[in-house]
Amino acid sequence: MNEPVKNACPAPAGASTGQTPYSAWMHTDVLHSLQHPVSDHPGEHAWIVSVQVSELYWMLIIKELQIAQAQLRADDLTQACRTLRRVVAHHEPLNATWRSIAWMTPTDLLSILSRAVATYGKDTALQGWTYRQMVYLLGIKQAEHLQHFTPQPERWKQLNQALAEPSLYDDVLAYLDRNGFAVPAAMLDRDFGVPYAPSKAIEKVWRDVYADPNENRELQQLGETLADIAEGFSTWKYLHLMATRRTFGGRPAYFGTEGVAWLVPTMDEIPFPELWSARGFIGDPPAVCPHMHK
Ligand code: HEM
Structure with a gap:
């Protein structure tokens, strides 16, 4: 019989599961098994990782926006603002993903895409449901994009529900209404599934929120956080447009x-419209009484 080896390392804890606590928690084995290039282009791995990281951030943003909605519904503005600050932060790494594929020339892109089409069929990123759900939550409700999800009935159902439910902006307006601002009932009871039509009355609500720098400070903080989120979102769209110009240009x-x-026209789809349009008169001095000239 063999003697046990002196000073041999004990079997590592967790050996029975084949995982360390870190790998079990982060599911690293699963994560690193999800990249399957279809071309022999050396940059395809970077393309796949970049898109997958964007997918993860879109889902993260969806979850954060839903948490912020629940906090607003519970009238917890402080926590809602904290959650939305995280959304602002998540846009930084999301937008930085474009740096990872900035090396692409038209030849690089087409040699990867042509193999993807040959393997999986003609695709468009419009078939990505996480981006669409995030966009619906931000209040840009375009039902026509649902057509891409008929092959994925569960995702179609999920998106159809997101389309019909209030967006973050709808929850912000409902919060403002509950807290003394004059939001018309028609804005609160509207059909959430149709595109949002900006209203003069909501512009005035934002003007009132910002009227005095020393009043409604937390609401002004909310307004600035929403503006940061809209900027982060629009920055992603701009970087995407420039990447398309660089690699694809005017091809069909x-x-x-x-x-x-x-x-190009989608660049005008900026979330929270009256928060922006009201800036044309927020801070203007009060209208002068016409009789003062006399
Ligand atoms: C750099 C190469 C890229 C080109 C040339 C390109 C091109 C396009 C084009 C032409 C569209 C319009 C719809 C269509 O015809 O398919 C589109 C939409 C879209 N693409 Fe890309 N894309 C590129 C990279 C990416 C990447 C890396 C992502 C994700 C990380 C992405 C995500 C999207 C999304 C989400 C839309 C929908 C945009 C919207 O609804 O406003 N694209 N892309």
Whole structure:
């Protein structure tokens, strides 16, 4: 019989599961098994990782926005603002993902995409449900994008529900209404599934929120945080547009229309519209009484 080896290392804890606590918690084995290049282009791994990281951040932002909605519904503005500050922070690494694929020339992109089309069929990122759910939560409700999800009935159902439910902005307006600002009932009871139509009355609500720098400070903080989120979102769209210009230009894209021409008008889709339009008069001096000239 063999003697046990002196000073041999004991079997590592967790050996029975084949995992360390770190790998079990982070599911690293699963995570690193999810990249499957289809071309022989050496940059395809970078493309896949960059898109997958964006997917993770979109889901993270969805969860944060839903948490902020619940906090607003519970009238906990302080916690809602803290949650939304995290959303602002998440846009930094999300937008930085573009740096990882900034090396791409049209030849690089097409050699990867042509193999993806040959393997999986003609695709468009419009088939990505996380981005669409995030956009619906930000209040940009375009039902036509649901058409891409008929092959994924569960995701279609999930998105259809997100379309019909209040967005973060709807919850902000309901919060303002409960806290003494004059939000018209028609804005609160509207059909949430149709595109939001900006209103003069809501512009006035934001003007009132900002009227005195020493009043409604937390609401002004909320307004600035929402503006930061809208900026982070629009920055992603701008970086995407420039990446498309660099690698794809005016070629026909998924719908047969020129890719850049399809994207340019979407740059005007900026969340929380009256928070921006009200800036045309927030801070103006009060209207002068016409009789003062006499
Ligand atoms: C750099 C190469 C890229 C090009 C040339 C490109 C091109 C396009 C085009 C032409 C569209 C319009 C719809 C269509 O025709 O498919 C689009 C939409 C979109 N792309 Fe890309 N894309 C690129 C990279 C990416 C990456 C890396 C992501 C994700 C991380 C992405 C996510 C999206 C999303 C979410 C939309 C929908 C935008 C919206 O609804 O406003 N794209 N892309």
